[in-house]
Amino acid sequence: MSIDSKSTYRVQKSTSSQVSTTSKWRATSINRLVAVAESQVRYQVDSVPVGCPKLPEHLELRSYQQQAISNWFKNQGRGTLKMATGSGKTITALAIACQLYQQIGLQVLIIICPFRHLVSQWGRECEKFQLQPILACESIHKWQSKFSHQLARINTGQQQFLTIITTNETLITPGFQSQLRYLPDRTLIIGDEVHNLGAKKRESSLPRNVGLRLALSATPERHYDEIGTQSILDYFGDILQPEFTLKDAIDCGALVHYLYYPILVELTETESEQYLKLTRAISRKLIYKNQNIPNNSDEFDTPDLTPLLMQRARLIGAAANKLVALKTLMAGRLNTSHTLFYCGDGSSDTSTSLSTSTTQQLTAVTHLLGQELGYRVNTYTSTTSLSDREQLRTQFESGALQGLVAIRCLDEGIDIPAIKHAVILASSTNPRQFIQRRGRILRPDPGKERATLYDMVVLPPELDRETLSIERNLLKRELLRLIEFADLADNAAAARTQLLTLQKRYGLMEL
Numbered sequence: 001m002s003i004d005s006k007s008t009y010r011v012q013k014s015t016s017s018q019v020s021t022t023s024k025w026r027a028t029s030i031n032r033l034v035a036v037a038e039s040q041v042r043y044q045v046d047s048v049p050v051g052c053p054k055l056p057e058h059l060e061l062r063s064y065q066q067q068a069i070s071n072w073f074k075n076q077g078r079g080t081l082k083m084a085t086g087s088g089k090t091i092t093a094l095a096i097a098c099q100l101y102q103q104i105g106l107q108v109l110i111i112i113c114p115f116r117h118l119v120s121q122w123g124r125e126c127e128k129f130q131l132q133p134i135l136a137c138e139s140i141h142k143w144q145s146k147f148s149h150q151l152a153r154i155n156t157g158q159q160q161f162l163t164i165i166t167t168n169e170t171l172i173t174p175g176f177q178s179q180l181r182y183l184p185d186r187t188l189i190i191g192d193e194v195h196n197l198g199a200k201k202r203e204s205s206l207p208r209n210v211g212l213r214l215a216l217s218a219t220p221e222r223h224y225d226e227i228g229t230q231s232i233l234d235y236f237g238d239i240l241q242p243e244f245t246l247k248d249a250i251d252c253g254a255l256v257h258y259l260y261y262p263i264l265v266e267l268t269e270t271e272s273e274q275y276l277k278l279t280r281a282i283s284r285k286l287i288y289k290n291q292n293i294p295n296n297s298d299e300f301d302t303p304d305l306t307p308l309l310m311q312r313a314r315l316i317g318a319a320a321n322k323l324v325a326l327k328t329l330m331a332g333r334l335n336t337s338h339t340l341f342y343c344g345d346g347s348s349d350t351s352t353s354l355s356t357s358t359t360q361q362l363t364a365v366t367h368l369l370g371q372e373l374g375y376r377v378n379t380y381t382s383t384t385s386l387s388d389r390e391q392l393r394t395q396f397e398s399g400a401l402q403g404l405v406a407i408r409c410l411d412e413g414i415d416i417p418a419i420k421h422a423v424i425l426a427s428s429t430n431p432r433q434f435i436q437r438r439g440r441i442l443r444p445d446p447g448k449e450r451a452t453l454y455d456m457v458v459l460p461p462e463l464d465r466e467t468l469s470i471e472r473n474l475l476k477r478e479l480l481r482l483i484e485f486a487d488l489a490d491n492a493a494a495a496r497t498q499l500l501t502l503q504k505r506y507g508l509m510e511l
Contacts, residue, residue: 051132052161053098053109062252064242065092071240072096072214078237080194080215083244085439086255089216090122093190094129096214100188101161107154108187110210111165114196115382117389121415122165122192133163140175151182168196172205180207188212191236195220198228206235213237218439225306246439247488255442258451260489262482262498263329265321265458272461278312279463279471316458317426318361323368325456326423330373338396338420339403340441341365341377361425366405377403417445423454438485450490457482459502472506479508 048054061069065088072079073096083089093111100106109131113119119137126133134150136143143164153159170176187210191197194215197206215236222228233239249255267275285305326341333339343361362379369375378401380392395401397418404416407426422441441451463471479502486495503509 048101048130049160050130051159051163052130053094053101053106053163054130055095055098056128059091059095061091061095062088062254064244064248064252065095067242068092068240068244069096069099071242073099075237075240077212078214079240080217080220080233080236080238082220082239083216083218084246084249084255085218086443087218087244087249088254089218090125090192093192093214093216094125097188097190098129100186100212104186106186106188106212107161107184108151109161109163110183110187110189110207111163111192112168112171112190112197113165113192114168116167117386118192119165119167120386126163126165131161131163133165136164136166136170136176140173144175144179147176147179151179155182155184168202172201177205181209183207183210185211188214191215191232193217194232194236195222195229197235198222198225198232200228200231203228203231203235246442246485249439250442250488253444255439256444256448256451257490258442258453258488259491260486260495261452261454261491262486262495263325263454263456264498264501265319265325265456267458267461268320271315271319274315275312275461276463278308278315279460282308282312283471319456319458322361322425322456322458323364326365326425327368327373329423329454330369330375333421334373334375336421337399337402338418340416340419340422341369341403341405342422342424342426343405343407362405362407365425369403369405375403376401377405380404380406382407415443416440417443417448419443419451420448421452421454423456425456453489455482455485457499457502459505472508475502475506476508479503 064083068081068083069092072081081089081092083092097106097109111122111126111133113122116137119135123133123135134143134146136147147164150159150162154162166176189207189210189212191206191214194217197203213236215232220229220232220239222232246255250257282305285308343365362381366377366379369377378392378395380389384392392401392404393416396404396416419441438453441453460471460475479499482499482502483496486492486499489495
């Protein structure tokens, strides 16, 4: 299909030419995109030059991927795909790039990721689609000259296609921003794990002269940040149907079945006092806010509450008795392997020799498992180098390492399908972390028929009448997520029974 090189795809420019540019796009490009949407996504039969997007020869897109692609085109080349971990978001996005290349002669593909390891993963996937991406996530001297040179060749017709994969942090740098003004009209921007782009500085760095936009995330909504969530949707486009849930992924075999074991943990006396103090402060702010909040608004998504809610979440994440529960659990599982331990990033304050008041939970857990129990583990964090991560992955998959102790870098994007067992010590109330962590464990792998998940759930202390009703509403949110995950487990009845203590304590038996 030929295309007018002057056509523009929903480009938003604050210039005098905006009206005529938009008019051109509406007159030509909408019809072409809709025509693509109404046609079936198909394999290329013609030869495609190396470096240009082409579907792998034996790739078969699933029906929900076909539908997602069709709906993105029908939405005029914009939209957010809300798809569970393991559902093939990356493949779906690259298939869209292939269709755009076939139908309109797409020239540039920009992929933005939150972390360096995701840049590497996207690079490997792009190569399967015969792309030759520039990886812009390290020193500017390693990529800027390549980016500017190839972009100039695109604009002069000397090169057909350019793929560049970068991180959120590199995106906002002057070196990267200086190139964005030269992007041609036929450019597609993909935001991976897009909830990370909702922060004001990052969102404002996204190029407005790119009209074709695609966002990917199992959880595009930002926790406690309604404004940031709306900014993402305003830029990339609304969430498209079909949404692909965890249940959908398990039912179609994209994720494996699992057993779920909640482990209830009590706070220490000192932690209970801190918890009550924070909860009373939260309660007072909510009572004040509720006097001026419309009935249809979310009373918990208020900026001045966020620091208190996050402080209390960190307290729960680092609860000292989680280490006691972990020791009890793992003492009977020392012959197991392929186990992942999710930790919080707060301090672990206990009266034992495991840690001091300033010791990170990561260190305490590693000490407990490795030194006290003799379980072969190593840490896996955002500071672990890419080469060390690859070595740890190999050792973990072979069984040389029985376990990995990790914090937030495993919440998003990292792919270690060999994980068969997981112990979640930081049971976050953040829906994004909740969903991402569980999806990471359920990745299919040869010989992996089912995963096992142990989830440490902190029991809040008894509350006075002043804070009970507020706390009940807050706890209801987390319980709904726990119950949803319990209900999807192969041992659903037993898992729900474990949660009854929490439901009874707060009168939430209706859940």
